[in-house]
Amino acid sequence: MKLVGIAGSNVGSKTRTAMDYTLKIAREKYPQADITLLDLAEYDMAFSDGRNYWEYDGDTKYVTETIMDADALIIGTPTFQASIPATLKNIFDLLPVNAFRDKVVSMVVTAGTAKHYLMAEQQLKPILAYMKAHIVPTYVFIEEKDYLRREIVNDDVLFRMERLVEDTVLLVDAYSQIREKKDAEYDF
Template structure:
């Protein structure tokens, strides 16, 4: 369903499931292709379905596939600013996969596999770090 301005919890079916799952997550790994040097409309629609603070206290990682190296600009100039606006803790390093890294729909570049494993590790570490920070901050209060 396309975003029509309602609150995310007012949707039904798959849309309700997707939005509630995102809102309940501690971490999100966004995997997206680059289309026409931009984010796909389906990803933009998901952002539009969510409230502006949807990623507050959430760690967000990024994996992108693209046809050329120049398409990394989509991440830097479009995706990261949207995630920052929506209050995400963004894992600064992301995995960028070019067409040359694939053969018959399989990743053939071992460095890509290594970087994906590292991205997952970094994501988990950041979730744990932010959780510890929040717990320490909450412990400062007497209630």
């Protein structure tokens, strides 16, 4: 299984911290999985101009092809102006409309206050559904108060991260079995 984590911002540290914790849990629980972190702050991404993702070069090509090759994605995003950051939106714009078909996608959302918890429901989930993702219904929402000196100090957040990783992997397995069963119905 190829699991790709995306730290969906090019500024700040909280989302990257959250993704580091989440992927550490994934590596410990599923050592056989091929796990990659794409921290968008570390890549020089071109803005989408309507080309197919494989027509780009450099970092843009690497990031989009890594996402397209994944079986599952855990998208980490901060909440900026009650929305997703432009760097993450650009990733969605670079990919085709069915980019997440047969992929399981889960979310880790960071925000300054609890008032932004609906951003995932009202903005991120609709984009993922439009792009044909199998969305893990629950997500991890982390507030400013859950951090201290670049460390997550809320045990409930860590528990929810562990559960998110488990749910993501279980859904990958379940959808894989469903696809195999459907494919077996055809004679060719």
